[in-house]
Structure formats: C-alpha cells, structure tokens
Amino acid sequence: MTNKPNILILYTGGTIGMIKDYKTNALKAFDFSQIIDKIPELEQLDCEIKSISFEEPIDSSNMNTKYYVDILEIIEMNYNKFDGFVILTGSDTMAYTSSAISFMIENLQKPIIFTGSQLPIGDLRTDAKENLITSIEIAASRKNDKPVISEVCLYFEYKLYRANRTTKISSEQFEAFASMNYPALAESGVHLTFNEHLLSKQKYVDEKLIIRKKLVTDVVILKLFPGITEKVVKAILNIDNLKGVILETYGSGNAPNEAWFLNLIEKAIQNNIKVVNVTQCASGSVILGHYDTSVGLKALGVIGGIDITTEAAIAKLMYLLSENLTDKSFKNYFQKSLRGEISKK
Structure with a gap:
C-alpha cells in the first residue's frame, strides 16, 4: 500500500481566503489551519493536507516580484516534504504570478496548482470550495505512483490550464480564466478527466530542482x-x-x-x-x-x-x-x- 500524498496549501491572500464576520458584515482573513472545519468534504480526499499562510495576506493588486520570491522560497523549503502544492492568490493577477513561477522553477517534478475564487470561502454561493477541493485532488492525483501533473497549472471553474497560457477574462463570471491558444489540461465533471497527451512530459527525472529568484523589473x-x-x-x-x-x-x-x-x-x-x-x-x-x-x-x-x-x-x-x-x-x-x-x- 502506498502512502497518502502530502499536499501543502499556501495562502498568499485574495478573495478565496475571506470569510464574513456576520456581526459587522465585514470580510476578514480565514484561518487555513481550520480548513477541515470549514470544508469537511476535504476529509474524503485520499491525502494529507497542511497549510501555510502569509503573515499579512496580499491583495492581488499589490502582488509583485518580491512576493513571487516569497512563494518560491516556501515551495523550496517544503519541496521534499510534500508531493504537491496548491497556491491560493488573488485572481486579478494570478495569470501573471503563476506564469512567473513557471519560469522561476526548472526541472519541476511535482504539481503546483494555483487557484482562487470570485466569492469568499464563507459566502453562500461561493466558488471557492469547488476550486479548492478539486485543486487539492489534482495535486494529489497519481498514476503508477508518480504525479499526474508535474508543471505549474491554474485551476478555475472545472478546468485545469497550463498557468503560463492563461488570461483572466471576467471579473464577474465564475469562469474567470481562459487559455485561448492551448486546450485545458483537465476537466472536472462527473469525473476528473486529464488530457494526458497535453501534459508536460518531464524528461529529466534525475535532474535537481533549480530555483531562480532574480528577475529584472526594468x-x-x-x-x-x-x-x-x-x-x-x-x-x-x-x-x-x-x-x-x-x-x-x-x-x-x-x-x-x-x-x-x-x-x-x-x-x-x-x-x-x-x-x-x-x-x-x-x-x-x-x-x-x-x-x-x-x-x-x-x-x-x-x-x-x-x-x-x-x-x-x-x-x-x-x-x-x-x-x-x-x-x-x-x-x-x-x-x-x-x-x-x-x-x-
């Protein structure tokens, strides 16, 4: 019997991590260490889940290259302890952030799935739960004891995309992202179906992970x-x-x-x-x-x-x-x- 995959959730900020304080009606940051209490369905997933949050959640409009490096360093420190990573960021700049992370990591052998939501996790009609649950399921998916995904992806509203192919197309629809020049890597319906012929194939199984933290912003x-x-x-x-x-x-x-x-x-x-x-x-x-x-x-x-x-x-x-x-x-x-x-x- 194989061990359960270990998945790390990293919350950097964004709508997905907000819950409503019903006394004040204001939104406040959610404590992701209590994630199972809020989404008990996660217990049905065949994986172990841990979470780390930025000390100060970052609104997606304030995202910059310094935070890219912060995300990378958390992945780097935890790379050997976890089998997959789910990164929660604000959706407004998610295509930029996830694209950058894809270039800053070389020889990636594990899934890094970016997701978020249009409505807060505590909202009645939220899209946060489905996006988060399926992102974790994708990050934990294995075939022949190897991860199905070994690249940086973005999951939103039933579709998994290669992150560096995405653009945010709507500020109001749950289907907020599109990948116009490359098909979806997976679709979540009654079944979670991977389009395996479209996935990145890793040739360098023995190659060491390379993290590049220097970007020129001029x-x-x-x-x-x-x-x-x-x-x-x-x-x-x-x-x-x-x-x-x-x-x-x-x-x-x-x-x-x-x-x-x-x-x-x-x-x-x-x-x-x-x-x-x-x-x-x-x-x-x-x-x-x-x-x-x-x-x-x-x-x-x-x-x-x-x-x-x-x-x-x-x-x-x-x-x-x-x-x-x-x-x-x-x-x-x-x-x-x-x-x-x-x-x-």
Missing part, C-alpha cells in the same frame, strides 16, 4: 492604439534604465509603419533594449512579416512572441533578462518553448 508593456503619439512612445522608450519592452501590437503583429515609430523602435534596440512583439488579440499568433505593417519591425530585430500571452511574455522577459544572454541567444530562448508557454513552430 520592463514595460507598451500597448498600441490608433492615435498613439510620438511623444508618448518616446517617453516610454526613454525610461531610465529600461531593459525590455513587451509591444502589444494589432492582429498578427502589426504596428504603424510611420518613420517616427520605426525610428524610435530602432533606437531602443540600438540601446540594447529588448523589444518583444505580442498580439493584442485574445487568441492567435504574431507572424512578423505577414503584412507590410510588420515587415519594418522584423527588419529592425523586434522579437516575435508567437502565441505567448502578455502575462507570460512579461514574466519570461524578466526571467531571461537576468540571464546575461547574447542578443542571438535571447531571441532563441524567447521564441523557444521553455515551459510550454509557446506553441511549437
């Missing part, structure tokens, strides 16, 4: 819009110590082909600022040179982000900028799928 997202002025673009590209730009373009990577715009992009690249082109569209891919309005960008050396999300692109940019790569290597790594974040060309 980056910016520049979203184009009709009427954007030279003054605005110039001001952004001339930010002190800027190292990288995620350029959110139209359609399949198109941008103004006016001389002033291309000149500013060219100058930025000459100043060793990495410029990555991602699409503003919810789905689809950047194909530089497909239309005349992206030929100029391609010629200047702008890096096509293929079908990466903006959330994953900014995380990957912060990660790769910390690696002191040559221009050629940077481009190769950015356009290569490192954690399943880009579809193979």
